[in-house]
Amino acid sequence: MSGWRQALCALTMIFFSGQVAQAVEVRAAVLRVDYPRLLPVSRHDLRAGDIGFAGAALADEDNGTTGRFLGHTYQTTTHAATPEEADAALDAILADGVRLIVVQAEAEDLLRLTDRAGAAGALVFNASAPDIELRDAECRANLLHVAPSNQMLADAVAQFAVWKQWRNWFLVEGSNPADQALGQAFRRAAAKFGAKLVETRIFEDTGGSRRTDSGHVLIQRQLPVFMQGARAHDVVIAADATDYFAGYLPYHLWTPRPVMGSGGLRPVTMNATHEAWGATQFQTRFEKLTQRRVAPEDYNVWLALRVIGETVTRTGSAEPDAIRAYALSDSFDLAAFKGQKVTFRDWNGQLRQPVLLYDGWTTVSVSPQEGFLHQISPLDTLGLDRPESACTAFN
Amino acid sequence: MKTLLLSTALVALGLSPALAGKAFVSNERGNTITVIDTDTWEVITEFAGGNRPRGITVSPDGKKLYVCASDDDLVRVFDTETYEELPSLPSGPDPELFVLEQSGKRLFIANEDDNLVTVTDTETRTILAEIPVGVEPEGMGISPDGKFVVNTSETTNMAHFISTEDYEIKYNVLVDQRPRYAQYTADGTRLYVSSEIGGTVTVMDIAEDGAPTVVHKITFEVPGVQPEWLQPVGVKVTEDGSRVFVALGPANRVAVVDGQSLEVLDYILVGQRVWQLDFTPDQKYLLSTNGNSNDITVIDVAAEKAVRSIAVGQAPWGVVTID
Numbered sequence: 001m002s003g004w005r006q007a008l009c010a011l012t013m014i015f016f017s018g019q020v021a022q023a024v025e026v027r028a029a030v031l032r033v034d035y036p037r038l039l040p041v042s043r044h045d046l047r048a049g050d051i052g053f054a055g056a057a058l059a060d061e062d063n064g065t066t067g068r069f070l071g072h073t074y075q076t077t078t079h080a081a082t083p084e085e086a087d088a089a090l091d092a093i094l095a096d097g098v099r100l101i102v103v104q105a106e107a108e109d110l111l112r113l114t115d116r117a118g119a120a121g122a123l124v125f126n127a128s129a130p131d132i133e134l135r136d137a138e139c140r141a142n143l144l145h146v147a148p149s150n151q152m153l154a155d156a157v158a159q160f161a162v163w164k165q166w167r168n169w170f171l172v173e174g175s176n177p178a179d180q181a182l183g184q185a186f187r188r189a190a191a192k193f194g195a196k197l198v199e200t201r202i203f204e205d206t207g208g209s210r211r212t213d214s215g216h217v218l219i220q221r222q223l224p225v226f227m228q229g230a231r232a233h234d235v236v237i238a239a240d241a242t243d244y245f246a247g248y249l250p251y252h253l254w255t256p257r258p259v260m261g262s263g264g265l266r267p268v269t270m271n272a273t274h275e276a277w278g279a280t281q282f283q284t285r286f287e288k289l290t291q292r293r294v295a296p297e298d299y300n301v302w303l304a305l306r307v308i309g310e311t312v313t314r315t316g317s318a319e320p321d322a323i324r325a326y327a328l329s330d331s332f333d334l335a336a337f338k339g340q341k342v343t344f345r346d347w348n349g350q351l352r353q354p355v356l357l358y359d360g361w362t363t364v365s366v367s368p369q370e371g372f373l374h375q376i377s378p379l380d381t382l383g384l385d386r387p388e389s390a391c392t393a394f395n
Numbered sequence: 396m397k398t399l400l401l402s403t404a405l406v407a408l409g410l411s412p413a414l415a416g417k418a419f420v421s422n423e424r425g426n427t428i429t430v431i432d433t434d435t436w437e438v439i440t441e442f443a444g445g446n447r448p449r450g451i452t453v454s455p456d457g458k459k460l461y462v463c464a465s466d467d468d469l470v471r472v473f474d475t476e477t478y479e480e481l482p483s484l485p486s487g488p489d490p491e492l493f494v495l496e497q498s499g500k501r502l503f504i505a506n507e508d509d510n511l512v513t514v515t516d517t518e519t520r521t522i523l524a525e526i527p528v529g530v531e532p533e534g535m536g537i538s539p540d541g542k543f544v545v546n547t548s549e550t551t552n553m554a555h556f557i558s559t560e561d562y563e564i565k566y567n568v569l570v571d572q573r574p575r576y577a578q579y580t581a582d583g584t585r586l587y588v589s590s591e592i593g594g595t596v597t598v599m600d601i602a603e604d605g606a607p608t609v610v611h612k613i614t615f616e617v618p619g620v621q622p623e624w625l626q627p628v629g630v631k632v633t634e635d636g637s638r639v640f641v642a643l644g645p646a647n648r649v650a651v652v653d654g655q656s657l658e659v660l661d662y663i664l665v666g667q668r669v670w671q672l673d674f675t676p677d678q679k680y681l682l683s684t685n686g687n688s689n690d691i692t693v694i695d696v697a698a699e700k701a702v703r704s705i706a707v708g709q710a711p712w713g714v715v716t717i718d
Contacts, residue, residue, distance in 0.1 A: 065510055065530045066551040069567040278549060278573075281489075281531050284508050313552070313569065335550065335573040335592040339645075340623040378621060 023071040026063070026100070026318040028308060029093040030056045030078045030127075030301055031113070033086045033105035041247030044360065047295075052104045052127060053078040054290040055302035061289065062302075063309030072312055076102075076305060083109055087116060094120045099320045102146075102304045104297060107131040111138060118142040123320035125304035128297055130241075131181065135348045135384050139391035142320070144327060144349040146304040150185035150241075152383035153267040156355035156367035157237065157260050158189035159381070163369040166234035166258070171200040172227075172249070173239040174262075179205075183239035186261065193372075199230040203245045223252035230255065238262040264359065267367070270299035270337075271358040276366075279337035303336055303351070310334050328394070338366070345380070348391040352379035416675055417475065418682055418716045419460055420691055421448035422708030428462065429707035430478070433675050433716060436693060441708055442478045445471040449712045450492040450535075454517070455499040457717035461517075463490040463504070470502065470515065475717055485522050487513035492576075492713075494535040494544060496559065503544045503557075505532035512546050512557060524562045528555045536577030536586065543605045547574035547588055554588050554597075556607060568607050570597040576671075578630040580654070587639060589627035596627050596641055598657060611657050613641070620646050629671040633678060633696065640681055640694075642669040649683055649692075651699050663701050665692035671713045684711035 032052050040046060048054070056076045063074040077098070081089040086105065090113050093101060099122040103110055107129045114124045118140065126134065126145045134140075135149050148156075161169070169190060173183035183200075190197050203226065223245075227236075236253060238261040240246035246263030258264060272283060272293035286294045286302075311326045312318050326332055328349070333341035338354040345352060357365045372381040380386075416433035421444055428444040428451070431437070445464025452461050453475060460473040463486065470484040470493070486493075489508040496503070501523065504513045512532055514524040529551025536545040537559075544557045547570070554577055556566040571593020578587045579601070586599045586607060595614055599607040615625040626644035632654065633639075639652040648662040649669060666685025674681050674696070681694040690704045691711060 062530050062550055066548075066553070069529065069551070069553060069555075069564075278507075278531065281507050281549075284489075285530075310552075333572055333593060335552075340626075341572055341592045341594075378623065 022316055024067075024073075024312060024316060024318050026067075026072060026074045026308065026312050027098050028074070028076040028100040028102065028305060029096075029098045030076060030102045030104070031086065031089055031093060032078070032080045033083055033103075033109050034080055035083065035106065038244070040243050041245075042360075045243070048292055050078075050290065051295055052102075052297045052301040053080075054286070054292070055294075055298035055300065056102070056305055058286050058289055058298075059302045059305030059309065061285070063305065063312075066309065066313055070313060074305075074309065086113060090116055094122060099123065100308055100318070100323065101125070102127050102301050104128040104301070107134055107138075110134070110143075111140070114140050114143045121320060123324050125307070127300040127304050132185065132384060135350050135389065135391060137390040139348050139389075139393045141349075141393040142324070144304075144307070144324070144344065144351070146300050146307065146351050148267075148269060148353065148355060149350065149383050150182050151188065152350075152355060154182065154185035154189040154261075155192065155382045156267040156357065157265070158186070158193045158195060159367045159369040159372050160265070160357055160365055161235055161237075161260060162193045162195055163371070167195045168198045168232065168234045169195050170227075170230050170233035170236045170257070171197050171239065172236060172246075173200065173202050174242055174244060174246075175202050175204045176242045178241035179239050182241045182262070186237050186239055198233050201226070201230075203240075205242065205244050219248045219252060223248055224254045227252075228254035233257060235260060236264075238264070260357075265357050265364055266359070267355045268358045269296045269303075269353065269356065270294055271296070271356060271363060273358075273361065274337070274356055274363045276363070277337050277339040282337050303334075303342075306334060306336070307351075340379075343377075345386070347386050347394050348384070348389050349394060350383060352377060352382075354379065355382060416716060416718050418673070418675070418691070418714055419451055419453070419475070420684060420707045420711045421451040421462055421713045423447055423449055423686070423710040423712040425709030427708040428460070428473070428478075429711070431691070431705060431707070433680065436703060436705055438705065438707070440478065442473070444473075445469075450490065451713040451715045452493065452495050453715050453717050454495065455497065460715070461493070461495065461502065463493055465489050465491055465507075470504065482520060484515050484517060484520050485513075486515060487511055487522070487525065491533055492535050494537045496537060497539075497541050501559070503535055503537070503546075503559075505535050505546055507531050507533060507549075510548070512544070514562065526557055526562050526564070528557075528564070529553050534574055534576040534588070536579055538579050538601070538605060539581060539583040545577040545579075545586060545588075547577050549573045549575070552590070552593075554586075554599075554607070556605065565605065566607055568597075568599065568609060571595045571612070575628045576630050578632055580632050580636045581634050582636065585636065587630045587632065589630050589641060591626045591628055591644060594622065594625050594627065596630065596639075596652075613652055613657055613659065615641075615643060615646075615650055615659060615662075617646060617648060617662050620648075628669070629683070631672045631674055631681060633674075638696070638699075640672055642672050642683055644668055644670065645687075647685075649681070649694065661699055663694055663699065665694070665701055666690045666704055673714045673716050675716045676718045682714050682716065684714050686710045686712060
């Protein structure tokens with residue numbers, strides 16, 4: 001019944017007849033930290049110079065179109081910085097009076113920037129870091145996660161594997177800390193959904209260039225050898241967060257099996273082929289505006305700014321506290337081209353969302369899978385659940 | 396192809412005077428229109444409907460069928476008797492849904508990709524106006540007096556009340572996430588707007604000058620169905636306003652709502668992913684398009700019961716009926 005009272009209350013707030021709009025100027029910033037990186041395995045994954053920023057441009061347009069009817073204007077500035085420059089870049093954003101900041105950075109930098117922004121009363125949206133700790137013991141009250149966690153991504157893959165009855169997994173992990181963290185998420189997912197790790201191996205990152213003139217020749221000889229002699233398995237699960245080997249796994253195994261995780265069927269927030277639930281319109285708007293195809297990070301930034309836009313539309317306030325409070329409340333929901341509303345977990349600031357399983361060609365499936373139930377929301381079958389989380393900043 | 400040939404043959408054999416009513420179903424994935432005899436509930440034929448046919452309506456005299464061929468960026472026109480294609484109408488890009496004014500002259504079309512409502516003259520086949528609206532316009536309703544067209548924008552989450560006189564937006568009403576459909580009652584005093592992702596139907600009272608006031612929100616609850624899957628899309632109201640039928644998408648049900656108390660009375664189980672609805676002209680039956688089970692369900696309106704389902708083409712989207 002409290003829901004009904006809330007709805008009534010919302011009714012009185014939302015009615016707007018065109019003449020009585022209160023002007024609101026919504027200023028936000030996107031801060032992207034660029035790291036020295038090797039080229040991706042596939043040119044399909046080359047990072048565009050405006051990665052993330054392009055999502056902000058579309059969000060400003062989308063929010064602005066709605067805002068036009070309400071007297072709300074949206075302006076989002078974009079900033080790229082090296083890890084060393086990041087703090088200064090944040091200070092400049094804060095000095096400019098902006099208190100809504102979307103950050104694309106690795107966990108360590110993100111946390112430092114979040115605390116720095118928090119001291120100035122700013123609200124931060126995580127658009128890229130997948131680390132579970134950020135949603136767990138290292139959570140921050142002024143940090144909302146639009147990017148899914150490693151656990152959400154791993155659970156999305158695990159559910160599909162279990163739905164397919166591919167329960168015997170051969171887990172191949174990279175040797176970098178980020179790969180190992182993702183590998184750990186897959187181990188937890190296996191335990192959570194009843195899959196078995198019949199074999200686990202680490203594929204050492206020995207460095208070197210991703211691009212050679214001999215291309216596939218060495219890979220075709222080396223990978224099957226690495227994969228041979230494994231116990232009988234249904235599927236190969238790859239944990240390669242640094243993108244150095246998983247992309248090569250399909251077709252180069254010893255035993256012919258599907259590959260999922262960091263190679264083969266990958267969990268993503270969005271891909272440029274996704275069309276269901278009205279996503280075609282999102283794709284065409286994005287492509288018309290940016291002259292390129294969308295990457296998951298563009299979508300994450302777009303979604304973070306849509307959270308802001310939606311909240312401003314409903315509450316008429318662009319204050320960080322008001323936005324945080326509304327986003328975490330039961331009243332908040334948002335359509336995000338994924339077939340159901342996305343909402344926040346009010347106990348760690350993570351956005352609940354379906355995860356697309358993408359094979360590089362099309363959306364193969366979307367998790368959560370049918371039959372995975374949860375007492376709160378099926379979306380809470382993905383990622384850290386409330387009883388598992390050590391996050392206390394939201395209490 | 397075989398079934399198509401077969402049904403064409405059946406038509407040729409059973410060609411009878413056109414006394415029977417017909418239902419036309421747009422099959423979004425099949426790129427076809429299925430024609431159903433609404434007396435015998437037999438499929439009469441299925442014909443090519445352009446690329447990605449979605450919104451579908453008929454001229455007031457029942458002679459012309461208009462179809463939003465979304466991927467062709469135009470409105471295709473067919474003869475409801477012969478199924479021959481007539482000259483198309485310009486629609487602007489990606490037309491999804493539209494509404495024809497009572498006189499049949501102007502068609503108001505939602506262009507999903509361009510944040511526009513396009514007004515097309517069906518006689519001169521020219522575009523009269525383009526009206527900027529919110530992001531991803533979709534639902535289109537027209538007031539019974541023809542003075543207002545209501546467009547819903549799926550990402551902006553508003554119902555825009557457009558004057559059909561000067562094409563200016565007179566009122567904007569914020570509703571819940573992803574509004575899909577707008578339906579006036581026959582007396583024009585009330586408007587229902589469905590919100591697919593929000594899971595609600597917003598009810599507005601309409602004043603004499605057309606001004607809306609939100610009075611209620613209908614919510615839905617079905618035991619054993621996840622609330623996430625209760626996604627209202629198509630809405631139809633009986634002539635007397637006493638019953639409101641709401642298609643609930645992946646919940647595979649049509650809700651029956653009391654038009655007075657606005658209480659949900661019942662949920663009728665239909666096919667999978669039910670989107671659009673239309674009454675037969677006598678309002679004895681309500682038809683629902685079930686996109687994931689490739690059929691339509693026939694609901695007996697008085698009994699409020701599903702009485703049969705009819706296989707149609709692939710991914711049925713919209714439906715319209717004639718006498």
